[in-house]
Amino acid sequence: MHELAxxxxxLKLLERNAQEKGIKRIRKVKLVIGAMTSVLPSALEFSxxxxxxxxxxxxxxxEIEERPGRGHCQDCQAEVVLDNWCIMCPSCGSRRxxxxxxxxxxxxxxxxx
Amino acid sequence: MKVIMAQKILQANQDIAEQNRExxxxxxxxxxxxxxxxxxTTLLERTIASLKKDFAIGVxxxxxxxxxxxxxxxxxxxxxxxxxxEGACHLDASLISKALQELDLSGLDLLLIENxxxxxxxxxxxxxxxYKVALLSVTEGSDKPAxxxxxxHEARAMVITKADLLPYTNFDLKAVEEEIKAANPAxxxxxxxAQTGEGLEAWCSWLKDAMQKKRGLSAIG
Numbered sequence: 188m189h190e191l192a193x194x195x196x197x198l199k200l201l202e203r204n205a206q207e208k209g210i211k212r213i214r215k216v217k218l219v220i221g222a223m224t225s226v227l228p229s230a231l232e233f234s235x236x237x238x239x240x241x242x243x244x245x246x247x248x249x250e251i252e253e254r255p256g257r258g259h260c261q262d263c264q265a266e267v268v269l270d271n272w273c274i275m276c277p278s279c280g281s282r283r284x285x286x287x288x289x290x291x292x293x294x295x296x297x298x299x300x
Numbered sequence: 301m302k303v304i305m306a307q308k309i310l311q312a313n314q315d316i317a318e319q320n321r322e323x324x325x326x327x328x329x330x331x332x333x334x335x336x337x338x339x340x341t342t343l344l345e346r347t348i349a350s351l352k353k354d355f356a357i358g359v360x361x362x363x364x365x366x367x368x369x370x371x372x373x374x375x376x377x378x379x380x381x382x383x384x385x386e387g388a389c390h391l392d393a394s395l396i397s398k399a400l401q402e403l404d405l406s407g408l409d410l411l412l413i414e415n416x417x418x419x420x421x422x423x424x425x426x427x428x429x430x431y432k433v434a435l436l437s438v439t440e441g442s443d444k445p446a447x448x449x450x451x452x453h454e455a456r457a458m459v460i461t462k463a464d465l466l467p468y469t470n471f472d473l474k475a476v477e478e479e480i481k482a483a484n485p486a487x488x489x490x491x492x493x494a495q496t497g498e499g500l501e502a503w504c505s506w507l508k509d510a511m512q513k514k515r516g517l518s519a520i521g
Contacts, residue, residue, distance in 0.1 A: 189388070189390055189421035193309055193310070196310070196312060196313070197309050199312075200305070208301075224424065274449060281482070282482035292309050293305075294305040294307050295304070296302055296303055296305055298302045299303075
Protein backbone atom coordinates (compact mmCIF):
# COMPACT_ATOMS: atom_id res chain seq x y z
CA MET A 188 0.00 0.00 0.00
CA HIS A 189 2.84 2.44 0.63
CA GLU A 190 3.86 2.10 -3.02
CA LEU A 191 1.11 4.63 -3.77
CA ALA A 192 2.71 7.18 -1.44
CA UNK A 193 6.13 6.45 -2.91
CA UNK A 194 4.83 6.85 -6.45
CA UNK A 195 3.22 10.18 -5.61
CA UNK A 196 6.64 11.28 -4.30
CA UNK A 197 8.33 9.94 -7.45
CA LEU A 198 5.98 11.88 -9.75
CA LYS A 199 6.54 15.06 -7.71
CA LEU A 200 10.33 14.69 -7.99
CA LEU A 201 10.10 14.12 -11.75
CA GLU A 202 7.75 17.05 -12.24
CA ARG A 203 10.03 19.41 -10.35
CA ASN A 204 13.13 18.24 -12.18
CA ALA A 205 11.44 18.44 -15.59
CA GLN A 206 10.28 21.97 -14.83
CA GLU A 207 13.83 23.02 -13.97
CA LYS A 208 15.17 21.49 -17.17
CA GLY A 209 12.31 22.81 -19.34
CA ILE A 210 11.20 19.31 -20.30
CA LYS A 211 7.57 19.14 -21.44
CA ARG A 212 7.14 15.42 -22.10
CA ILE A 213 8.68 12.50 -20.30
CA ARG A 214 8.96 9.33 -22.38
CA LYS A 215 10.72 6.96 -20.08
CA VAL A 216 11.57 6.72 -16.40
CA LYS A 217 14.14 4.29 -15.08
CA LEU A 218 13.96 3.23 -11.43
CA VAL A 219 16.21 1.03 -9.34
CA ILE A 220 14.52 -1.00 -6.60
CA GLY A 221 16.58 -3.18 -4.29
CA ALA A 222 15.36 -6.56 -3.13
CA MET A 223 15.90 -5.54 0.49
CA THR A 224 13.42 -2.67 0.49
CA SER A 225 9.83 -3.45 1.38
CA VAL A 226 8.76 -2.10 -2.01
CA LEU A 227 6.99 -4.36 -4.48
CA PRO A 228 8.01 -3.46 -8.04
CA SER A 229 4.69 -4.65 -9.45
CA ALA A 230 2.71 -2.51 -6.99
CA LEU A 231 4.89 0.48 -7.78
CA GLU A 232 4.39 -0.06 -11.49
CA PHE A 233 0.63 -0.30 -11.02
CA SER A 234 0.64 2.92 -8.98
CA UNK A 235 2.74 4.71 -11.60
CA UNK A 236 0.27 4.07 -14.42
CA UNK A 237 -2.68 4.75 -12.13
CA UNK A 238 -1.42 8.07 -10.76
CA UNK A 239 0.41 9.70 -13.67
CA UNK A 240 -1.64 12.38 -15.41
CA UNK A 241 -1.26 15.43 -17.60
CA UNK A 242 0.77 16.02 -20.76
CA UNK A 243 4.11 15.64 -18.95
CA UNK A 244 3.41 11.99 -18.21
CA UNK A 245 1.00 11.02 -21.05
CA UNK A 246 3.54 8.87 -22.83
CA UNK A 247 5.78 8.04 -19.90
CA UNK A 248 6.80 4.41 -19.62
CA UNK A 249 8.34 2.96 -16.51
CA GLU A 250 11.36 0.71 -16.51
CA ILE A 251 12.38 -0.95 -13.25
CA GLU A 252 15.73 -2.53 -12.54
CA GLU A 253 15.47 -4.91 -9.63
CA ARG A 254 18.75 -5.04 -7.77
CA PRO A 255 19.40 -8.27 -5.91
CA GLY A 256 20.40 -8.29 -2.25
CA ARG A 257 24.02 -8.96 -1.35
CA GLY A 258 25.92 -8.83 1.88
CA HIS A 259 28.77 -10.29 3.83
CA CYS A 260 28.91 -12.25 7.03
CA GLN A 261 30.48 -10.28 9.87
CA ASP A 262 31.56 -13.49 11.58
CA CYS A 263 33.09 -15.62 8.80
CA GLN A 264 33.34 -12.92 6.08
CA ALA A 265 31.55 -15.11 3.51
CA GLU A 266 29.74 -13.34 0.68
CA VAL A 267 25.99 -13.78 1.12
CA VAL A 268 23.22 -13.57 -1.44
CA LEU A 269 20.23 -12.06 0.33
CA ASP A 270 16.72 -12.84 -0.69
CA ASN A 271 13.36 -11.97 0.83
CA TRP A 272 14.92 -10.64 3.98
CA CYS A 273 16.07 -13.99 5.21
CA ILE A 274 19.28 -12.62 6.69
CA MET A 275 21.47 -15.57 7.48
CA CYS A 276 24.96 -16.64 6.44
CA PRO A 277 24.70 -19.93 4.53
CA SER A 278 28.27 -20.93 5.48
CA CYS A 279 28.25 -20.48 9.25
CA GLY A 280 24.58 -19.79 10.10
CA SER A 281 25.32 -16.39 11.65
CA ARG A 282 22.61 -13.72 11.58
CA ARG A 283 25.18 -10.94 11.73
CA UNK A 284 25.12 -10.18 8.03
CA UNK A 285 25.86 -6.65 6.80
CA UNK A 286 23.74 -5.59 3.84
CA UNK A 287 25.96 -4.24 1.04
CA UNK A 288 23.44 -4.08 -1.76
CA UNK A 289 19.68 -4.24 -2.09
CA UNK A 290 18.53 -1.21 -0.04
CA UNK A 291 18.46 1.01 -3.16
CA UNK A 292 15.35 2.90 -4.10
CA UNK A 293 16.08 5.70 -6.52
CA UNK A 294 15.35 7.32 -9.85
CA UNK A 295 18.27 6.46 -12.10
CA UNK A 296 17.32 8.68 -15.05
CA UNK A 297 14.46 9.80 -17.23
CA UNK A 298 14.22 10.67 -20.90
CA UNK A 299 12.07 13.35 -22.49
CA UNK A 300 12.06 16.59 -24.39
CA MET B 301 17.21 14.25 -23.74
CA LYS B 302 18.33 11.96 -20.99
CA VAL B 303 18.45 13.35 -17.48
CA ILE B 304 20.47 11.42 -14.93
CA MET B 305 18.85 12.01 -11.55
CA ALA B 306 20.30 9.35 -9.25
CA GLN B 307 17.83 10.67 -6.69
CA LYS B 308 16.51 8.65 -3.80
CA ILE B 309 12.73 8.57 -3.85
CA LEU B 310 12.66 8.98 -0.09
CA GLN B 311 15.20 11.83 -0.10
CA ALA B 312 12.48 14.45 0.49
CA ASN B 313 11.33 12.48 3.54
CA GLN B 314 14.92 12.15 4.71
CA ASP B 315 15.52 15.90 4.44
CA ILE B 316 12.44 16.72 6.52
CA ALA B 317 13.37 14.01 9.03
CA GLU B 318 16.75 15.73 9.53
CA GLN B 319 14.97 19.05 10.14
CA ASN B 320 12.73 17.35 12.71
CA ARG B 321 15.82 15.84 14.34
CA GLU B 322 17.30 19.31 14.73
CA UNK B 323 14.14 20.68 16.31
CA UNK B 324 14.10 17.71 18.67
CA UNK B 325 17.76 17.96 19.62
CA UNK B 326 16.93 18.27 23.35
CA UNK B 327 14.06 15.80 23.43
CA UNK B 328 14.35 12.03 23.39
CA UNK B 329 12.10 10.91 20.53
CA UNK B 330 10.86 7.35 20.24
CA UNK B 331 8.94 5.90 17.30
CA UNK B 332 6.77 2.97 18.42
CA UNK B 333 6.02 0.44 15.69
CA UNK B 334 3.82 -2.63 15.97
CA UNK B 335 0.80 -4.41 14.55
CA UNK B 336 -2.76 -3.27 15.19
CA UNK B 337 -3.65 -4.56 18.63
CA UNK B 338 -0.04 -5.16 19.71
CA UNK B 339 -0.66 -2.91 22.70
CA UNK B 340 1.10 0.29 21.62
CA THR B 341 -1.42 2.66 23.22
CA THR B 342 -1.61 0.59 26.39
CA LEU B 343 2.20 0.57 26.69
CA LEU B 344 2.14 4.35 26.22
CA GLU B 345 -0.49 4.76 28.94
CA ARG B 346 1.53 2.73 31.40
CA THR B 347 4.79 4.45 30.45
CA ILE B 348 3.28 7.91 30.83
CA ALA B 349 1.68 7.01 34.17
CA SER B 350 5.05 5.93 35.49
CA LEU B 351 7.18 8.81 34.10
CA LYS B 352 4.95 11.86 34.04
CA LYS B 353 5.64 13.09 37.55
CA ASP B 354 9.37 13.44 36.83
CA PHE B 355 9.40 14.20 33.11
CA ALA B 356 7.52 16.38 30.63
CA ILE B 357 6.08 14.08 27.98
CA GLY B 358 4.48 14.81 24.63
CA VAL B 359 2.73 12.28 22.42
CA UNK B 360 2.00 12.12 18.70
CA UNK B 361 -0.67 9.57 17.83
CA UNK B 362 -0.76 8.24 14.28
CA UNK B 363 -3.89 6.49 13.07
CA UNK B 364 -5.61 6.07 9.75
CA UNK B 365 -8.71 7.65 11.25
CA UNK B 366 -10.44 8.43 14.58
CA UNK B 367 -9.10 10.22 17.67
CA UNK B 368 -9.75 7.29 20.03
CA UNK B 369 -6.09 6.78 20.90
CA UNK B 370 -5.44 10.49 21.45
CA UNK B 371 -8.44 10.62 23.79
CA UNK B 372 -6.99 7.74 25.80
CA UNK B 373 -3.62 9.48 26.05
CA UNK B 374 -5.19 12.86 26.86
CA UNK B 375 -6.81 11.10 29.81
CA UNK B 376 -3.27 10.78 31.21
CA UNK B 377 -2.94 14.55 31.33
CA UNK B 378 -0.09 14.96 28.85
CA UNK B 379 0.03 16.94 25.63
CA UNK B 380 -1.06 14.90 22.64
CA UNK B 381 -1.50 15.57 18.93
CA UNK B 382 -3.47 13.19 16.75
CA UNK B 383 -2.46 12.67 13.13
CA UNK B 384 -5.01 11.01 10.87
CA UNK B 385 -3.25 9.68 7.79
CA GLU B 386 -6.57 9.28 5.92
CA GLY B 387 -5.63 5.94 4.46
CA ALA B 388 -1.83 5.98 4.46
CA CYS B 389 -0.39 3.03 6.34
CA HIS B 390 2.55 4.84 7.97
CA LEU B 391 3.65 8.19 9.37
CA ASP B 392 6.17 10.20 7.39
CA ALA B 393 8.50 13.04 8.34
CA SER B 394 6.30 15.82 6.96
CA LEU B 395 3.31 14.65 9.05
CA ILE B 396 5.56 14.78 12.13
CA SER B 397 6.84 18.22 11.13
CA LYS B 398 3.25 19.51 11.05
CA ALA B 399 2.43 17.85 14.37
CA LEU B 400 5.50 19.47 15.98
CA GLN B 401 4.00 22.88 15.23
CA GLU B 402 1.02 21.93 17.39
CA LEU B 403 3.13 20.83 20.35
CA ASP B 404 4.79 23.07 22.91
CA LEU B 405 8.31 21.67 22.69
CA SER B 406 9.91 23.91 25.28
CA GLY B 407 10.78 21.95 28.38
CA LEU B 408 9.72 18.63 26.88
CA ASP B 409 11.92 15.69 27.91
CA LEU B 410 10.33 12.87 25.96
CA LEU B 411 8.32 12.67 22.75
CA LEU B 412 6.56 9.38 22.13
CA ILE B 413 5.30 8.77 18.61
CA GLU B 414 2.82 5.97 18.10
CA ASN B 415 3.01 4.92 14.46
CA UNK B 416 0.12 3.48 12.45
CA UNK B 417 -0.47 -0.17 13.35
CA UNK B 418 1.64 -1.96 10.74
CA UNK B 419 4.93 -3.88 10.75
CA UNK B 420 5.94 -3.18 7.16
CA UNK B 421 6.23 0.37 5.86
CA UNK B 422 6.66 2.40 9.06
CA UNK B 423 10.17 0.96 9.18
CA UNK B 424 11.03 2.58 5.84
CA UNK B 425 10.22 6.14 6.88
CA UNK B 426 12.61 8.09 9.07
CA UNK B 427 10.61 10.55 11.18
CA UNK B 428 13.56 12.24 12.85
CA UNK B 429 13.36 9.99 15.89
CA UNK B 430 16.27 8.85 18.04
CA TYR B 431 15.07 5.27 18.28
CA LYS B 432 12.60 2.99 16.66
CA VAL B 433 11.02 0.58 19.10
CA ALA B 434 9.32 -2.57 17.83
CA LEU B 435 6.41 -4.07 19.75
CA LEU B 436 5.34 -7.66 19.48
CA SER B 437 2.50 -9.17 21.48
CA VAL B 438 2.76 -12.84 22.37
CA THR B 439 -0.58 -13.57 20.69
CA GLU B 440 0.84 -12.54 17.30
CA GLY B 441 3.17 -15.50 17.22
CA SER B 442 6.93 -15.90 17.43
CA ASP B 443 7.41 -16.05 13.66
CA LYS B 444 6.91 -12.29 13.19
CA PRO B 445 10.56 -11.21 13.47
CA ALA B 446 11.39 -13.66 10.68
CA UNK B 447 8.47 -12.50 8.55
CA UNK B 448 8.94 -8.76 9.04
CA UNK B 449 12.68 -8.46 9.53
CA UNK B 450 13.21 -4.82 8.57
CA UNK B 451 11.47 -3.33 11.58
CA UNK B 452 13.19 -5.76 13.96
CA HIS B 453 16.52 -5.12 12.24
CA GLU B 454 16.20 -1.34 12.63
CA ALA B 455 14.73 -1.16 16.11
CA ARG B 456 16.92 -0.11 19.03
CA ALA B 457 14.59 -1.81 21.46
CA MET B 458 12.10 -4.58 21.21
CA VAL B 459 9.19 -4.83 23.61
CA ILE B 460 7.27 -8.06 24.01
CA THR B 461 3.78 -7.21 25.26
CA LYS B 462 0.97 -9.22 26.90
CA ALA B 463 3.50 -11.54 28.55
CA ASP B 464 0.80 -12.53 31.07
CA LEU B 465 -0.81 -14.49 28.20
CA LEU B 466 2.32 -16.60 27.57
CA PRO B 467 0.89 -19.71 29.30
CA TYR B 468 -2.04 -19.69 26.85
CA THR B 469 -0.01 -19.42 23.63
CA ASN B 470 2.73 -21.39 21.90
CA PHE B 471 4.88 -18.24 21.70
CA ASP B 472 8.53 -19.26 21.98
CA LEU B 473 10.00 -16.40 23.99
CA LYS B 474 13.50 -17.82 24.14
CA ALA B 475 13.68 -18.40 20.40
CA VAL B 476 12.46 -14.86 19.67
CA GLU B 477 14.97 -13.34 22.05
CA GLU B 478 17.81 -15.34 20.51
CA GLU B 479 16.72 -14.46 17.02
CA ILE B 480 16.47 -10.74 17.77
CA LYS B 481 19.79 -10.65 19.59
CA ALA B 482 21.51 -12.54 16.79
CA ALA B 483 20.11 -10.34 14.03
CA ASN B 484 20.34 -7.07 15.92
CA PRO B 485 22.88 -7.27 18.75
CA ALA B 486 22.41 -3.60 19.72
CA UNK B 487 18.70 -4.09 20.47
CA UNK B 488 17.45 -4.02 24.04
CA UNK B 489 14.90 -6.67 24.80
CA UNK B 490 12.02 -6.14 27.23
CA UNK B 491 9.33 -8.62 28.21
CA UNK B 492 6.32 -6.76 29.54
CA UNK B 493 2.74 -7.09 30.64
CA ALA B 494 0.54 -4.06 31.16
CA GLN B 495 -1.81 -6.26 33.17
CA THR B 496 0.69 -7.46 35.79
CA GLY B 497 3.22 -4.64 35.40
CA GLU B 498 6.00 -7.11 34.56
CA GLY B 499 8.99 -5.57 32.80
CA LEU B 500 7.62 -2.03 32.78
CA GLU B 501 10.20 -0.81 35.26
CA ALA B 502 13.08 -2.03 33.10
CA TRP B 503 11.54 -0.44 30.00
CA CYS B 504 10.98 2.88 31.78
CA SER B 505 14.47 2.94 33.22
CA TRP B 506 15.88 2.38 29.72
CA LEU B 507 13.90 5.44 28.59
CA LYS B 508 15.21 7.43 31.56
CA ASP B 509 18.80 6.50 30.74
CA ALA B 510 18.25 7.44 27.11
CA MET B 511 16.78 10.81 28.15
CA GLN B 512 19.79 11.47 30.33
CA LYS B 513 22.19 10.56 27.54
CA LYS B 514 20.34 12.79 25.11
CA ARG B 515 20.42 15.77 27.47
CA GLY B 516 24.10 15.12 28.19
CA LEU B 517 24.89 15.08 24.50
CA SER B 518 22.94 18.23 23.74
CA ALA B 519 24.58 20.01 26.70
CA ILE B 520 28.00 19.16 25.27
CA GLY B 521 26.95 19.86 21.69
